[in-house]
Amino acid sequence: MKSAVEQLATYKSVHLNPKNIRTHFFGVPMIIWSLFVMLGTIRFEVQQVEVSVAMLFTLVVLVYYFMLHVRLAIGLTVFIIPVILTSEMAVHSAHPIILAVAVFAIGWVIQFIGHKYEKAKPAFIDDLNQLLVGPFFLMAEVYFLFGWEKELDAEITPIAREKRRAIEAARRAG
DSSP: OOOHHHHHHHHHTTOOSHHHHHHHHHHHHHHHHHHHHHHHTSEEEETTEEEEHHHHHHHHHHHHHHHHOHHHHHHHHHHHHHHHHHHHHHHTSSOHHHHHHHHHHHHHHHHHHHHHHHTSOOGGGTOTTHHHHHHHHHHHHHHHHTTOOHHHHHHHHHHHHHHHHHHHHHHHHO
């Protein structure tokens, strides 16, 4: 498993433009919420308790985040609680899939607008695991804005810039 530094530096290498990062603060949560609604519609019973795939997915992803970086995972846990609660409410609405697909599509449009500013393709194009790193990256950015995890920021930013230079050099050469 790649370290938090490796994952964040790779993601940040195509997320250096502040406008792109701002769009991600809207698009990523929308995509996450919509996925939770979709996964929440798949339900089953475990010892007379109704469970959704979204709930199981949450547990698995949070374990992954805790393995990467405990303090960022705590922030992501705080973020995910209202996502689970509101997506569960949406699951029980009249048309949860239609709602989820609409929010999902709008979220991706916002993401791709951000990457127009960035002039770089999304990170997941080369590594699907980067889809899980998006929320992790945004939580890191929140921490950095508050002046927390300064060492992590100082470690990943130069690596990200170097990776970006390599990406741009390869694009010019190709």
